[in-house]
Amino acid sequence: MLFCILAILITIGHFNFVVFLHNWFYSKPFPRLLGDLIQATHILFGFFGLFFIYTLTLKTESFLIAPHIDLLPDLFLGYGLFCSFVAAILFPINELFRNCWALSPYLYKQISSFFDYENHFVMNKPFNFLNDSFKLEIVAAEISTEFLPVNSQLKILHISDFHFGGNDNYAYYQFVLAQIDAEVYDFVFFTGDLVDNVSFLRWVVPLLKKIKTKHGKFAVLGNHDLWNDPDMVRKYLRKAGFTCLSDQWCSIEYEGKRIGMKIWQWFLFPLRNDYACKQGPCWIFSFKN
Structure with a gap:
């Protein structure tokens, strides 16, 4: 029984690390091949290590205090115990409080709507429940702000991470x-990762051009866009009516009042009107498929 519990915890904890490394490497400006190699190495090492830990657990009368002469078994055992701690303590805490960390006193109301798309499968296998690939959540959040005229009804649409080509x-x-x-919408903001394959850029105009806005659509690129011909990505976004910003900023006006801050103000008042993050400014939020 103890072996089964530890084996489950070790497996969950290990794959938490795999996901963490995956997200960390792919969020950095490293060559994609490096991230793929690191991820593949970790997964392969992980399967070998997990098998070794499982075998060691079955052969050892006392899993926690068994002495070992060789260093390698001790390293695997220590890693397995740490994975158990992550899975049993840190993972549940993160899942329980993940949404609470994003709350802000400026939030007035938040409503989430969920949509399922025809019960499709991921990679033609019935495992879509593992990552909710075809579950769409739309979050409508109302916030209060002192930077707009009284009774203003500014409506912003934030979209991100379409990954055209990742799902064909x-x-x-x-x-x-x-x-x-x-x-x-008054404004539309797209915040990166439009495509996983440049051949799917043909989808951009027919899908995104139809989004209607009163004052403009703005876009920045993500790491996947930079891996897939960023100039072409910008070209198609412009065709869809977006203003593409690349190491740039622009000032926008709404009802006769300029929205935004001068660049030095981000450092003086980084949390003044934030909704999504306590560690830095983040004004655009809350729709992601």
Whole structure:
């Protein structure tokens, strides 16, 4: 029984580290090949290490205090115990309080709506429940701010991480956009990772151009866009009506009042009007598929 519990905890903890490394490497400006190699190495090492730990656990009368002469078994055993701690303590705490960390006193109301897309499968296998690939969540958040005129009804749409090509189901993206393009927004912000394959840039204009806005659509690129011909990504975003910012900033006005701050003010008042993050400024938030 003890072996089964520890084996489950070790496995969960180990793959938490795999996901963490995956996200960390892919968020940095490293060559994609390096990230792929690191991830593959960790996964392969992990399977070998997990097998060794499982074998060691079965052969050892006392898992926690068994002495070892060789260093390698001790290293694997220590890693396994640390993975158990992560899975049993840190992982549940993170899942329970992840949303609470993002709350802000400026938040007035938040409503989440969930949509399922025809019960599709991930990679043609019935494992979509593992990552909710075809579950769409739209979060509508109302915030208060002193930077706008009284009774203003500024409506912002934030979209991100479409990854065209990672999922080659065009009908799914039509479904996603159909949930949001019925309304007219004051501003639209796209914050990166448009494509995983440049051949899918042909989807950009028919899908994103139909999003209606009163005052403009703005976009920045993500790491996946930089790996897939960033100049072409910007070209297609502009065709869809977006202003592409690359190491740039622009000032926008709403109801006769300029929105935003001078660059030095980000350092003086980094948390003044934030919603999503306590560690730095983040004004654009809350829609992601």
